[in-house]
Amino acid sequence: MPASLGIACGIVAGIPAAAGRHAGVGIGIGLGTGILVGLATGLPFRPSARRGKADRAGIRTASGPAPGVAGGLVGAVAGGLFAGLAGLHGVGHAASLISGLPSALAVGLAVGGCTPVAGGLAGGLVGGFVSGLLDGVGVGWPAGLVDAVGVAVAVALFTRFWACGAPAQGRRWIWLPGLTGGLAVGVTLGLIAGFTRGPLAGLLLGALAWGLSAWPVGLVRSKAAVAEIPPPQQAVADDLHAFWWIGLAAGITAAVCAFAAVGLTAVFEVSAQLSIALLIADGLGAGIAAGLIVGLAFGTYHSVSPSFLVARTWFGVRGRVPWRFMRFLADAERRGVLRQSGPVYEFRHAVLRDHLARSGQLTE
Numbered sequence: 616m617p618a619s620l621g622i623a624c625g626i627v628a629g630i631p632a633a634a635g636r637h638a639g640v641g642i643g644i645g646l647g648t649g650i651l652v653g654l655a656t657g658l659p660f661r662p663s664a665r666r667g668k669a670d671r672a673g674i675r676t677a678s679g680p681a682p683g684v685a686g687g688l689v690g691a692v693a694g695g696l697f698a699g700l701a702g703l704h705g706v707g708h709a710a711s712l713i714s715g716l717p718s719a720l721a722v723g724l725a726v727g728g729c730t731p732v733a734g735g736l737a738g739g740l741v742g743g744f745v746s747g748l749l750d751g752v753g754v755g756w757p758a759g760l761v762d763a764v765g766v767a768v769a770v771a772l773f774t775r776f777w778a779c780g781a782p783a784q785g786r787r788w789i790w791l792p793g794l795t796g797g798l799a800v801g802v803t804l805g806l807i808a809g810f811t812r813g814p815l816a817g818l819l820l821g822a823l824a825w826g827l828s829a830w831p832v833g834l835v836r837s838k839a840a841v842a843e844i845p846p847p848q849q850a851v852a853d854d855l856h857a858f859w860w861i862g863l864a865a866g867i868t869a870a871v872c873a874f875a876a877v878g879l880t881a882v883f884e885v886s887a888q889l890s891i892a893l894l895i896a897d898g899l900g901a902g903i904a905a906g907l908i909v910g911l912a913f914g915t916y917h918s919v920s921p922s923f924l925v926a927r928t929w930f931g932v933r934g935r936v937p938w939r940f941m942r943f944l945a946d947a948e949r950r951g952v953l954r955q956s957g958p959v960y961e962f963r964h965a966v967l968r969d970h971l972a973r974s975g976q977l978t979e
Contacts, residue, residue, distance in 0.1 A: 616922045617774040620915060624908045625767025631900030633759025643758045645708075645749030646718045647765030653726035653742020654769065657687070660734030661776075679835035680728045680777050680916065683735040685792035687727020688720065688799035688832075690739025695719030695803070698747020707748035710884050713810050715747020716803050717876040721905070722746050723799070725769035728912065729776060732792075766908065773912055779919045782850040782958045785837040786857075786917065793833020800832075800872055801825030807876055811883040824872050831865040831913060850958035851923070851941060858918035866910025874902030 632646065695715040702709025709715045722742040727735035753761065805821020845853060878898025915921045930936040937943040944960050947953045952967070953960040962968035 616778060616915075616925050617771040619925060620774050620911060620921065621767040621769075621771030624770040624911060625763040625765075627904050627907050628766035629759040629763030631904050632762040633756050634900060643718075643749060643751045644753035644761040645715070645746040645751070646721055646758075647761035647763070648749055649718060649722040649742040649744075649746025650725045650765035650769050651742075652745045653687075653691075653722050653738035654729060654772070655738075656741045657726050657730035657734030657738025658772075660730050660737070680773070681789050681792040681796070681833050681835050682732040683730045684724060684727040684832055685796035685799070686732035686735030687723035687725075687730070687739035688735075688796045689723070690736040690741075691719040691723025691726075691743035692716070692739075692799050692803050694722075694740040694743025694745075695747050696806075698744050698750070701744075701748065702750070707750070708752055709747050709750045711810070713807050713880060714750045714884065715743070716807060717873070717880055717901075718746040718750065719743030720800065720803050720876065721873075724909070725766065725773075727796075728773040729769060770908065770912055774915055777916045778922060779836065779915065779917060782854040782919055784958075786834055786861075787837045788830065789833045789835055791833075793829045796832035797825045797827075797829030800828040804872060804875055807879050807883075811879045820875060824875075827868045827871065831861070831868055834861065834917070836917060845958060846955050847958055847960055848941060848945060851920075854918045854923075855920045858914040858920040861917045862910040862914030865913035866906040869909035870902040870906030873905035874898040877901040 628646075632643075695718070696712065698707055698715040698719070699709045699712035701707045702714065703712065719739075719742075723735070723739035726738035726742050730738055801821040801824045804824035805817040807817075808820040809817025875898065878894040878901075881897035882893050911921070927936065927940050931938050931940070944953060948955060948960060951963060954963045962971075
């Protein structure tokens with residue numbers, strides 16, 4: 616699942632990067648390079664993030680990726696601004712103070728999702744600075760390839776670390792990383808809008824971005840009470856509902872923020888006047904890509920439906936399980952072969968389970 620989702624998201628990211636027309640706005644090798652450098656900086660902090668995060672079943676239920684995402688976004692904003700300042704003094708390729716902010720924000724989100732708060736801060740700062748220094752370098756297919764690799768690696772690692780291992784149960788919102796990460800996004804959009812359209816537009820867009828992003832950034836999984844755990848059929852339906860609900864909310868937020876950040880930066884660097892056509896031409900692809908990638912990643916963290924779909928399809932193609940798998944399990948439960956145990960099925964008789972396990976080993 617991590618590899619397949621990472622490859623899919625890498626392709627989604629690489630297409631608009633390869634088709635980008637203008638320097639700046641995160642279309643160039645800076646995005647992918649910044650993610651890879653940021654991960655190399657932040658991942659050494661990863662072992663400390665796992666302490667105290669797992670229950671007896673090995674499921675991490677504490678703060679999840681929220682603190683790391685918040686730290687990554689904060690560090691990335693600082694790194695992007697430093698890159699802009701360096702560009703103003705002839706160091707790097709940033710065309711203006713805000714040039715590196717869109718790609719830096721993406722770097723911070725990618726790196727922070729794979730690290731704890733300290734790793735997110737360090738990786739976001741370094742990766743955001745590198746992405747800003749390389750702002751607009753390698754426009755075209757080089758950007759598509761490098762950015763695809765960077766996004767694919769980040770999504771694969773995020774899925775490996777945080778993918779949901781059981782049907783979605785409860786969720787809670789952690790206010791500190793939520794407000795902090797949302798503030799970083801709001802400040803970024805506010806600065807971009809302030810430079811391009813004036814202080815009032817900056818305040819309004821920044822406040823809107825803060826409000827939109829604070830909720831998905833701070834949302835984490837939590838365990839439901841035993842009495843609240845539904846039977847398997849209902850658990851699968853609830854899990855799919857959670858995937859669409861959370862994935863759409865996070866994806867729409869990312870799409871709006873990416874569209875505004877990339878589009879406004881392109882307009883600012885290419886044209887002195889606001890052009891709706893230019894805004895759409897440069898921001899639409901980045902917005903769609905960001906929405907799909909973030910929506911899939913956040914949905915995978917909060918629900919097991921994507922992993923279940925991939926596994927069911929893979930084993931169905933190989934003839935290992937029926938295509939109507941849940942109906943098959945329900946029929947086995949009615950016939951007394953299986954029994955319900957909370958949101959999962961288990962064999963009613965251990966002897967049959969062990970016999971089928973041995974038979975499966977012999978047929979491999």
